[in-house]
Amino acid sequence: MSSIDYKAAGVDIEAGNEAVRRIKQAVESTFSPHVLTGIGSFGAMYDLKPLMQQYRHPVLVQSIDGVGTKMMVAKLMQKFDTIGMDLVSATANDIIVLGAKPLTLLDYIANDKLNPEIIEQIINGMVAACRENDISLVGGETAEMPGTYLPGEHDLVGIITGVVEKDEAVLGKGITEGDVIAAFPSSGLHTNGYSLARKLLFDVAGYNVQTRHPGLAHSLGEVLLTPHLNYTRPVLHLLANKIPVKGMAHITGGGVLENIPRILPKGCAVEIHREACPVLPIFQVLRELGRLDDNEMYRTFNMGIGLIMIVPSAAVAAMRAALSDFPSYPVYEIGRVVNGQQDVRLI
Template identity: 50%
Template sequence: MEATNPEGITYKSAGVDIDAGNETVSRIKSHVRSSFQPEVMADIGSFGSMLDLGMVLKGYRNPILIQSIDGVGTKVTIGCKLDRYFGLGVDIVSHACDDILVHGARPVSFLDYVASQKLRPEVVEEIVKGMVSACRECGMSLVGGETAEMPPTYRVGEIDIVGCITGVVEKDELITGAAIRHGDVAVGLASTGLHTNGYSLARKVLLEVAALPLDKPMGELGGLTLGDALLASHKNYYPAFAKTREEKIPLNGMAHITGGGFIDNIPRVLPEGCSVRIQLGSWPVLPVFELIARHGRIVRDELFRTLNMGIGMVWFVNPSHADALIRTVNATDGFHAYRIGEVVPGDRKVILAG
C-alpha cells in the first residue's frame, strides 16, 4: 500500500521512542544483574524470568509460595516534583517485602513495571537503582520488568511504579494471625514516615490547603524540608524479622500498616472474638503526621484510618515473649519497637484508647 504522507509516520512520532527503551535497558543491565542470586537462570532481556526452584526451595520440607503486587501510588508525584527517584524504587520493593513478611515469607524474586508519559532513561535508571538496593538488602533478585511509554494515558511528567513479589515460607512456620489470643501484646515497629500510603491526603492538606514549600527546611520537622519528610523511604522490616527467627521468638500474627491505617489493616489478621486496644501515646508520633493533622484539622479516627501514624507494622506476641521481642528489634540496626497495646475480647475491631 502506498503511503499518503511523504515523510511517513513512525512509532516515535506517535509517542513511543524505541531508542529510549533500548537505552534504558542498557543503563539498568549491570544494576539488575548485581541483585541476582545463584538461582537466577535468565539474563535481563529474556522473554521470561527463570529461577532454579531446586535451589530456591533447598532445605524446605513443605514450602508455600507467597505473592503480592502493589504500587507506590501518588508518592511518585512528590518525587517527580523534586526530581528524586531513587527512593521510589526502594519504596516499591520495601512495601512488597512487608506485605509478604506478615506471613513469615522470605523474599525470593521481584518484577517491576514503570510507566510514564515520556520515557526518560536516566529516571528509570535511578528508580531501578533504588529497587536493586532494596533487593540486595534482603537477598532478593530483581528478575525482570517492563517499561511502558503511554502519552495518551499519563500526563506530562507522570510516572507509575508497580512491583510484584514472590516469597517462600515453610508451611508449619506460616503466620496467618490464627494463633492470636486474648492478652497477646501488640508490638509496634516504628515507620520512617508515610511510607507509601496517604499521599493524596498529605498533598491536599500540605501542598494545596497550607501551600507549604517542599524545599525549605522547617523547624516543625526538626530542620528537614517537607520534601525530605514526605519522601522518607518505606521501611523494609525483613532484617528485624530475620533476627526474631534467629532468636526463635514466636510471632502469633503481623499486620502491615498501609492504606487503611490501623483501623482497616489490623483486623485483617485478627481471629474471631478478638479486638485490639491501642494505647495512644505509647510511641512517638513523627512530626509530619502532626503537621498533616493540624493543617487539615483532621479528626483522630480519620488519621488512624488513613495514615500509619509512626507505626509501620504491628506484631502480636505472647506476653512472655514481648520483652525479648522488643529487645531484639531494638538491637537490630535502624529499627525501634514499642509495646503499643493488647488483644482483648471483641469483634475484630481496633479500639483507640487514651
C-alpha cells in the same frame, strides 16, 4: 505525505535501549545463583529445586503493590533515587508479615515519555533495597504510553514472590486475649495517605516541596520522600530464632484502624495506646491543617507505626533480646489483645 514511524507516535525505542544499557549491570548484581535469565529475556526464570529442598512443604507467597501518589512528590522534587526503595519495602513488608522470605521482584514502570536517567534512578533505588534484603530483581517492564499518561507522569508497580513453610506461616492463629502488640516505628508516611497529604499541604496550605515548616527538620519534599522502612531482616531474624509471633500486620493503606483487624480472629480486638510509639511531626502538621480527628488520622496514616507483631506476653523479653542484633529497629509495646469484635480501640 511523509511516513509516520513509532518515534513520531511518541515511543522512542532507542531511549528504551539506552535505559536497559544503564541498568543492566546494576540489576544483575541482585541475582542469586537461582536466577537463570537476565534482562532481555521474554520471562524471568528462577530455579526452585535447590531452594525447595530446604522446605518440607513450601508455599509461594505473592503480592503486588505500588508507590501511589508518592511518585507525584518525586516528580515535583525531580528526585527519583529513593522511590524504587519504597517499592521494594512496600511489597516485601506485605509478605514477611505472613512469615515469608522474599525471593524475587518484578517491576513495572510506565510513563508518557521514557527518560533513561529517571529510569536509572528508580532502578538503582530498587537495586540497593534488593541487595540489602537478599531479593533478586529478576526483571520487569518499561512501558512508554503517550496519551495514556500525562506529560511527566510515571507509574511504578512491583510483584514480589517469597516462600514460607506451610505450617510456619504467620496467619493470626492462636491470637488470644492478653497477647502483646509490639511495633516497629515507621520513618514517615511510607507510601500511604499521600493523596490527602498532598491536598492538605499543597492545595489547602499553599506550600510547595521547598517549604520549610517550623515543625519539621527538613523541607516538605525531603520529609515526604523519606524512604519506606523495610522490616525484612529483623522479622526473619525473629522467626528464625523461634520467637512465637502469632500475627503481624504491615500498616499500609487504611492505616492502623484497617490493617490490624485483618489478622484478628473472632472474639478478639486490640487496644492501642496513642502515645506508646512516637508520632512523627509530619502527622501533627497534617492533623492541624485538616482539623482531623484521631479516627481519620489513624484510618489514613500509619501514625508512626510501620509494622506490628502480636506475641505472648511471656515472649516479649526473648523478642527484645533477639532484636538486640538490630539496633536501628527499636520495638515498642503499644497495646494488648482484648475481648471484642475484630476492631482497634485507641486509648
